[in-house]
Amino acid sequence: MCWALQELVKSTSRLALAGTASDLQEAREVLARTSADVVVADVDDAPSAALLPAFLSDLQMRLLVLTALEDLKVFDAAVLVGLHGIVRKNDSPAVLVTAIEKVHEGELWLDRGATGRIFMELARRKTAERSDPERAKIALLTQRERQAIAALVADTGSPAKVVASRLCMSEHTLRNHLTSIYSKLNLTNRLDLYAYATRHAIEQPHA
Structure with missing residues (x-):
């Protein structure tokens, strides 16, 4: 998938490839010496999704996830701390390119279900904050x-x-x-x- 994503970015005139990495540690090293605006992470399992909030805590760029997971709830914690979008791997390349562009512009790229869950969690937290x-x-x-x-x-x-x-x-x-x-x-x-x-x-x- 990394190779396919690289080729997609290279073939899209509006995008430029700043670098690639095979894991989060390598990603930190690459990002420390690049000026990328959007990071696209290939995440296909719940344990990897659970690492995203910690990764986001040190990240200055916007993060977009590309995944084959059916249950997107595993990304909710990451969305709450800064994940900007989620694209499914069965979406078309055009959808991914559009998502990258929208995230670069500061927008969120989330489906209706994820948006609803996030709003509910934010409301729950707001209620808890008022009481404590x-x-x-x-x-x-x-x-x-x-x-x-x-x-x-x-x-x-x-x-x-x-x-x-x-x-x-x-x-x-x-x-x-x-x-x-x-x-x-x-x-x-x-x-x-x-x-x-x-x-x-x-x-x-x-x-």
Whole structure:
């Protein structure tokens, strides 16, 4: 499918191929040195779909998924944190090209069922936020920020450099996450974060 997608992009004058990758780690490396506007990910199983929210937390480009999965509910969590569209592999090449162009323009490319589920979930979250202001703050955390909190809480004695290494990120990136976390939760330091995370049972999201 990767080869077919490459050929489709090359044959469409309105599109340009910025690079290709065979997995998420390679994709991060490629995207770090390119200026792509839209990323098209070939995702055909639920475990891979579950990795998308974490991938999106570090992604600056818009993401579009190409899939053969029948049940698109596995992508709902990713849509809620920034996935811009889903195209089925049995759709025509013209549909995929149109989806890429629409996502590039900032639009969402979702079927009616997915749109309905997302609106229902957003409404549910809004209701929960009104009843619990702290939950509203916690809901602002990205998956990567939750992973950072879980790692810091699990190892309160280690310096940031060690925790960052365990999270496979640089110390600078971890400190950027902490700045964002402190701002969202109205905290000032790691001790405050430990107390808050313990009190409100902030758990690491499942991968």
